Amino acid sequence: MGSVRVLVVRAAGINCDEEIVHCWRLAGARPDLLHVNELVANPRLLDDYAVVTIPGGFSYGDDLGAGVILAQRMQHELASPLREFVDRGGGVFGVCNGFQALVKMGLLPGGVFGRDSLTVTYNDSAKFEARWVKLEVCTDKCPFLGERAADTERAARFSPRGRSEPKQAAARQEPRPPLMPSGRVLELPVEHAEGKVVTATPAIAEQLLANGQVALRYVDDQGRTDRYPANPNGSVAGIAGLCDPTGRIFGLMPHPDRHFDHTQHPCWTSRTATPFGRGQGEGTPADGLTIFLNAVRHWCGATA
Amino acid sequence: MAQRDDRTMRRWHVEVRPRTPALDVHGRDVLADVRQLGLTHVEGVRSSRLYLFEGPLLESDIRLLAEHLLTDPVSEAFEYREGLSTRAPADGVIEVHPLPGVMDPPALSAQDAAQGVLRAEGRERSIHQVQTARRYVILGARSADELNTIAAKVLANDCIESWFIKGFGRHDAIPDAFPAPPLRPFELRHVAIRALSDDQLTRLSREGHLFLSLEEMRAVREHFATLRRDPSDLELETLAQTWSEHCVHKTLKSAIHYRGENFGEPGQVEVRFENLLKDTIVAATRKLNRDWCLSVFVDNAGVIAFDEDYGIALKVETHNHPSAIEPYGGAATGVGGCIRDIMGCGLGAKPIASTDVFCLADADFDARRLPAGVLHPRRVLKGVVAGVRDYGNRMGIPTVNGAIYFDERYLANPLVFCGCVGLIPRNRIHKKPQSGDFIVVAGGRTGRDGIHGATFSSAELTDQHADEFSHAVQIGNAIQEKTLLDAMLIARDHTEGCLYSAVTDCGAGGLSSAVGEMGAELGAVVNLEKVPLKYSGLRYDEIWISEAQERMVFAVPPDRLERFLAVFRKEEVEATVIGSFASDGILRVRYNGTTVGELDMHLLHEGLPRRSLSATWSIKSEPRASARADVGSTTDANQLLLAKLADLNVASKEWVIRQYDHEVQGRSVIKPLVGPAFGPSDAAVLRPRYESYRGIAIGCGLCPDIRNIDDVADPYMMAICAVDEALRNVICVGADPDQTAILDNFCWPKCDSEESLGALVRACRGAADAAIAYGLPFISGKDSLNNEFSMSAEESRRTGLPRQMAIPYTLLISAVGIVPDVRRCVTADLKEPGNVLGLATADARVLPLKGAAELHRQVSKFIHSGKVKAAHDISDGGIAATVAEMCIASGLGAEVDLTPDSGGGWTTCHPTSYVLEMSEKDAGAADCPLQIIGRVTAPRPDGNARLRIGDMVDISVAELAQAWRSPLAQGGGK
Secondary structure, eight states: OTTOEEEEEEOTTBOOHHHHHHHHHHTTOEEEEEEHHHHHHOGGGGGGOSEEEEOOBOGGGGBTBTTHHHHHHHHHHHHHHHHHHHHTTOEEEEETHHHHHHHHHTOSSOTTOOTTTEEEEOOTTSSOEEEEEEEEEOOSSOTTTOOOHHHHHHHHHOOOTTOOOOOHHHHTOOOOOOSSOTTOEEEEEEEESSOEEEESSHHHHHHHHHHTOEEEEEEOTTSOSSOTTTSSSOOGGGEEEEEOTTSOEEEESSOGGGOSSGGGSTTTTOOSOOTTOSOOOTTSOOHHHHHHHHHHHHHTTTOO | OOOOOTTTOEEEEEEEEESSGGGOHHHHHHHHHHHHTTOTTOOEEEEEEEEEEEESOOHHHHHHHIIIIISOTTTEEEEEEESSSOOOOOSSEEEEEEOTTSOOHHHHHHHHHHHHHHHHTTOOOOOOEEEEEEEEEEETOOOHHHHHHHIIIIIOOTTTEEEEEEETTEEOOOOSSOOOOOOOOOOOOBOOGGGOOHHHHHHHHHHTTOOOOHHHHHHHHHHHHHHTSOOBHHHHHHHHHHTSHHHHOTTTTSEEEEEEEOSSSSSEEEEEESSHHIIIIIHHHHHHOOTTEEEOSSSSSEEEEOSSSEEEEEEEEEOHHHHHHOHHHHHHHHHHHHHHHHHTSTTOOEEEEEEEEEEEOOTTOOGGGOOTTOOOHHHHHHHHHHHHHHHHHHHTOOEEEEEEEEOGGGSSSOEEEEEEEEEEEGGGSOOOOOTTOEEEEEESOBOSTTTTHHHHTTSOEETTHHHHTGGGOOOOOHHHHHHHHHHHHHHHTOTTSOSOSEEEEOOTTHHHHHHHHHTTTTOEEEEGGGSOBSSSOOOHHHHHHOOOSSEEEEEEOGGGHHHHHHHHHHTTOOEEEEEEEOSSSEEEEEETTEEEEEEEHHHHHHOSOOOEEEEEEOOOBOOOSOOTTOOTTOOOHHHHHHHHHHSTTTSOOHHHHTTSOOOGGGOEEEOSEETTTTEEOSSEEEOSSTTOOOEEEEEEEEOTTOOOTTOBOOHHHHHHHHHHHHHHHHHHHTOOGGGEEEEEEEEOSOOOSHHHHHHHHHHHHHHHHHHHHHTOOEEEEEEEOOOEEEOOHHHHHHHTOOSEEEOOOEEEEEEEEEESOGGGOOBSSOOOTTOEEEEEEOOTTSOHHHHHHHHHHHHHHHHHTTOOSEEEEOOTTHHHHHHHHHHHHHTOEEEEOOOTTTTSOSSSOOSSEEEEEEOHHHHHTOSSOOEEEEEEEOOOTTSOOEEEETTTEEEEHHHHHHHHHSTTTTSSOO
16 A cells, blocks of 8 residues: 555644654555645646645744644645645645644635635634544545545546556455444544634534534534533534545544554553543554545555 | 835734634633733723734735735734824723834744735735734723733733833823834944953943853953953953853852761761862762763763664753743743754754743732732743743644742742753764854844843842843744754755754854854854844844844854755755854954954863852751641641642642643653543653654652751752652653663752852752662753842832742752653553552661662562552652542542551652552562552442542542642632
C-alpha cells in the first residue's frame, strides 16, 4: 500500500506536520511535506497526490482569527485547483487549524453552503481547552471514517491527472466493511481555543446533519451533544468534524494525529473501566490511526 | 520603505465586533474579572477589535479588507471610518492601545495579509502602517474613576499599553496620527570614567542601569586609565551586560569563606570555596563522571545521551523581574528565551517539551493590603499562565510538567521558571565558530524592546520599577520563533551537512552577549548599521544591547553562506550578515564606518574582578511565615484531610493544565493528569522518537518551606529534599535512576549579608551531597539573585508587610531520566480493588542520604519489574493526602490503617517515601522495605468509593475530589 501519495502542507506556524507525516507513514502512505508557498506557486503539484493534508497549528499566528491568513493565502491560487482535485476523486483532510482554514476558505461545508453559512470561533469557555473527547461517527459518506462499497469502487477508478489507469489488481479489490461505521464512538484529544462551530441559522445545522455532512459529533456517556466538557467548545449540534457533499473533503477539530499509538490514550495505564472505556491494547490500531488507515484503504488503488 | 506621498495618504480604522453578545466570549471573560474586582453592578462588557491603517487606501480598499480579511462573515460585524480617532458614539468606553515601539504581532500580520488581499484583487498598495487596539463598552459602570480602575486592573498594563476613556464627562483624546518612535541622531558618546571618584562611579553604575559593584567599576576605570582613553557608552554597556549576574553568575562563582553549621553532621566547620559553584555542583558532576553526560555546563543547555543516535538537551531559566512587571509578556518571553536556549544548544536541538513552575502569593490575597507597584497575585497567575500557554501552544511545544507554589513572601517577587527539553543528533552537539565565518543574525528585527534586561535582573524591585524598567519588558511573537526554528533545522540537517559552524541565542544582553560569547576566542567585527530594525531611529548602543526577541546568531562559513541564506529566504525568515569573526581577539563594533567600540575579548571574559566573600550560618528555628500549613486546630480528621487537599499547594492545577497543549507533537505518554478521573501525575513521560518505545521522564522538586521536626529551616536540607523529590517523581513513572540527570535553579534574595550567602553555600552543598549520594549528575543550571522588594515605611505600616520583602530561599531541581520502555510506565491512579497498598520508606538507621539512595533504587527496580500497579510519591500533603490523590485519580476507594504517628505524622511532609499498589502476592516478594498499610476498595453499589483511614477518616472520594478541585477551579481567588 506504499502507493498512496499524500501531500502535507506546511506554513509558518503549522506545528503538527511531524506527527501527521508519521501517521500517514504508519498507515502505509507516502507523505511529502511541502511549503504552502510552493504549492501556491505551482498548483499542478497536486496532480501527483491522492490526498492533501493541512495539519494543525497556529498558521501565521492566527492573528486575524484561526486559519484566516492561511485561508487567504490559499484562496486565490488554490481554491479552484483544490475543488478540481476533489472532483477528480482526490481527498482533502484538515485537522484543527487545517479544518479552520478549510472552513474559512469556503471548502467546508461546501456544496450549497457559502462562506457566510458556517464558521469556527472562540470556545464558550473563552480559553484554550486541552482534553480528550468522545466522538460519534455520524456519516457514511466520508472515506476517512469508513465508506460504502460503492465508494470503494468509485475510488478505485480514481486517477490522478496525467497518469495511466490504475492497476487492475487494485481496481478489483473486494469491498470490505467500513472500519468506522456510523454510530461508532472514537476517542481523540482536542487542543484549541477556537473550535466552536457556529452556523448562520439553526436550519443550516439541521441541513448539514440531514446531508450526512456532519461527520463527527461530540458526545457524552449518555449520547448528549451539548454538555461541557464532553462538548468542549459549545459547537452547535456538537459538531466536531464536517465533510463536503462528496465526503472527500474532511476536516475536524480533534487530533487523530495524537492518537496513533495506544500509549497516547490518557488512561492506557489503567486496568479498570474508565469513562473512556478500557485502555486500548496493543495490536488494534488506535482510534486516530484508523482514520489514516481508512483513507489509505480508500485511495490505495488510486495512484500507481 | 515605500515613498510616502502625503497627497494620497489616508488613515482609516476598522472596528470588528462579535455579531451578538452571545458570541462575545472575550467580553464575558472580562466581565468575570471586573466582577471579581468587586464591581458587581457591572452588567456586561462588549468587546471589539480595532485595526488602524495608514496608506494610499481608498474607501473601496478598506471595505474589501474589512469584508474579506478582518471580519468573520458569520460571527462578526464591522464598521469603518476615515481617521484614527472618531468612533461610533457610546458611553462607558475604554480603548486600549499598545505604546509606541511595543511589539504588535497582529498588526504586522494584518499589514502583510492586507497587502496580499489587495494585490490579489489587482490593487497593488503599499500600506504604510497598521496598528491594532481593543475597545470595550462597560455596561452599568457608574463613574469615570470606575472605568479607569477597570482599565488599570483588568484590561491594560501601563508599561506596554495606554488607554483612553470616554464616559461620565471624561473624554480622553485618541491621537489621530500614528505615534512615531523617537529619532536619535548619531553621536558617538564617551563616558569620562577616568575622572570619576568612587562615589561618582557608584552613582553612574546605578543611574546608568549598569548594576556593577564599586570594585567592578574601579576595574573598568583602571582598564581605561591604562589605555589612556575613556570608554564609549557602548563599551561600558557591553562590559555591564557581560559582567552582569545574569550572564556570569559572579556570586555563585566567587571565592567564599564559610563558617558555621556543618553539612549533614553535627558541629561547626570552617571551609573555603575557591569557586562555590565549581567546588559543589560542578564537582559533583565531575566526581560522578557518567559517560552518558555528553555536554555539561559549557553550552546553553546540558545534554545527556538518549540512544546511540540522539541526545536529550535540558535547560531551565527564570524570568522573574519581567514577569513581576508584565506577567503575560514576562512569562511568554521566558518560555521563548528558554526555547531559544535549546535551539542554541550545540548546532541546534529540536524542542520537544516545555515545563513551567511558578512561585506566587495566594490568589486570594487581600487586595487592600497590596503594596503600591505590586500586581495582585491573581492577576500575576492569570497573566503568567496565559503567557506560557500562548507561547508554548503557538510554538507547537507541549507543556508537560510543572508546579505552582504559593507563599506570601513571593507577593512582590513572583518567580517564573521555564524549562525546555530538546532532541539533538549526537553529531550536532558540538560547535565552534571559525575565524572568517560570517556573523549572521536571523529571525525577528531589532527594536527598542528589552533594553537592559540583563542588568535589570540585578536590581531590587521598588514601587518605581514599572516606570523605570518598562523598556526591559518584551512582547513575544511565537510564530516568528517557530519559523526561525523551522529554517534552522533545515539548515542543520541539510543534505550537504550543517550550513553553519556555530549558533547561539540572542537573549539577555542581545547582540553584545551573543557575539561576545561566540567570538570569545576569536574576536569579531560587527557593523551595526546592517542589523535589520523594526523602525528607524535606534541609536547604535540600543541596537547592540536590545533584547528584542526571536533572534539567533549564526557563524556561517563563507562557502556555505549562499546556501544558508537561500534556506532562510525560502522559509521567509530574515537573515542578515552583520560582520565576521576575527582572529586577533578584539571585538570591534562599528556604525556606518565609525568605530563605536573596541574591546579586548580577554577583558570581557576574564577581566571581571573575582570576589572573595564571607558566609555564615547557624541553625535556628523560626516560626513559619505563612500560616497555611497550620490546620492542627481542627481535631476532626475528615476535616483535616479535606483542608490538606484544599491547601493551594496540594490542590488540583487542572485549570492551568488544560490551558496548555500537552500533547502536540504526539510524544506525550504520561500526561500531567492521570487516571480515568484525572488525578495528579508525578512526572511527565515522552517518547522522543516515534519509531522507538524508549522514553524520557521529566519531573521537578521544590520545597522552599520544608522544616525538620524541630521546625528548623535549613537550606542544606531544603536542597536535599528538592533533589529527593525530583528523583522520586521520575522514579514513580518508571525512569531509570542510573540514567537520570538534574538541573539547579537557585532563586535567592540579595546575597549582601553573610547569612544569606551562608544559606546559598548550604543549599549548594546540600544539592551536591544529594547528587553524589543519589548518583545524579547536574548538567546545567541558572540562578536569579536579588529577588527583593523595598517599600516605604508608610506602605509597610499600611500593608502590614515588611519594608524589605525577600523571597524564601528557593531551589528548583528539575530531573530528566531515561525510561527504557514507556510501555512499562506506571501512573499514580489506583488500579484494582483487592490490591494492597505499601509504604516504602528509607531505613532510618543508616545515614539519611545513603538509606534514601538505596530506597530509590529498590523502588525503581520494583517498578521496573512490572509488579507495581500504581506509584505516588509522598509530598506536601503527607501520606493521607497521597492516598487520597490516588483515590481521586481512579475513582476507587481505599482502606488504610494509619495512626497519627505512623511514619512521622500522616498529614505532614514525609521525605523519601512512596505509596505503591500491588497484588498481595507481589507484596510478599517485594525487594524493598515495604510496610503494608491498606488495600484498594471497589466503589459501593451506589457508585461511591470511600477512603477510610483507621477509625479516624471515613469519607467519600467524591468529597475528597471536590475539596481538591475547587480551590483553583477558576484560577483561584473566589
